[in-house]
Amino acid sequence: MAGPDGDHQNLALLCFYPHRAMEARLLATVAAEGFDDLTLAQARLAARIGPSGTRLTDLAEQALVTKQTAGHLVDQLQRAGYVRRVPDPTDARARLVQIAERGEQLVAVARRVEAEVEAEWTAHLGEEATAQLRAALTRLRELTDPYR
Amino acid sequence: MAGPDGDHQNLALLCFYPHRAMEARLLATVAAEGFDDLTLAQARLAARIGPSGTRLTDLAEQALVTKQTAGHLVDQLQRAGYVRRVPDPTDARARLVQIAERGEQLVAVARRVEAEVEAEWTAHLGEEATAQLRAALTRLRELTDPYR
């Protein structure tokens, strides 16, 4: 959409590289540790499931996909044993998507890798610069994340 | 892949929001200004075309897709008049993908929107914090962008 223009890279593009790097690293590592089904789209959706379960509609909204897409991906995740659907006790229409047993194992690996990668980044940038980076991005999120 | 954990959000996820916001804004604006064909995938690839043209293989590598996918997207972009393919004078196997007339118009709009959005972000964060953010992301790119 933009175009490479030497040193002054567009801020959004600069944001893209770390995200892509983390995503690729996570997916590769979990695949290497036995979770070799699991596509990127499934992982992106699964990453948004909260500790006590999340409604399909909420997942869809946060991931910026339609309910249909989210439902389709949850079907796959369920078939692979990563998540389960349980009735929402507060609303008979709704069901909560929860992390299942296999999903917990996956999350454990993912959290470990995330921590590793962040540690590498922190080592490269320094503690202080990393803290500033996190702070700036967190403030920026006020503008850029409609689902805070 | 990860999971929401309150305030201490994973750095990569924090990087994701601005990128997504920019991408959505760009796509919506160019669509509103008449470039209403153009899918996200096409735009992502087109954004990597250099001033004097770029080889298909390089586009694919930078966008982290296969040559086939890149070729498919370039076909579409070409049909829509955004790019053209010319022989690479230095290698008879290769062809350069170049921005065509309609593509130039698109790029102009995209650059304008990019500048607008960055200005909003700078206004929100302050000049100094924005400069620090850019610097940190640029250094991080040394680790996270294999195609620098």
Place this chain on the structure above:
DNA sequence: CCAGTTAGTCAGAAGATCTGACCATCGTCA
């Protein structure tokens, strides 16, 4: 208890991406 909203599904189509096979050209080294 009706009307409008919300949660989710079904069906079908379009897009994006991949794997595998293939051809032409390039570069190199004997």
Place this chain on the structure above:
DNA sequence: TGACGATGGTCAGATCTTCTGACTAACTGG
């Protein structure tokens, strides 16, 4: 200089992702 592995690119086919539109069931406020 000529054979051979590497590189740029395409074709074909399959799978995955995502969307639009239509629908059912359940909630909610008057």
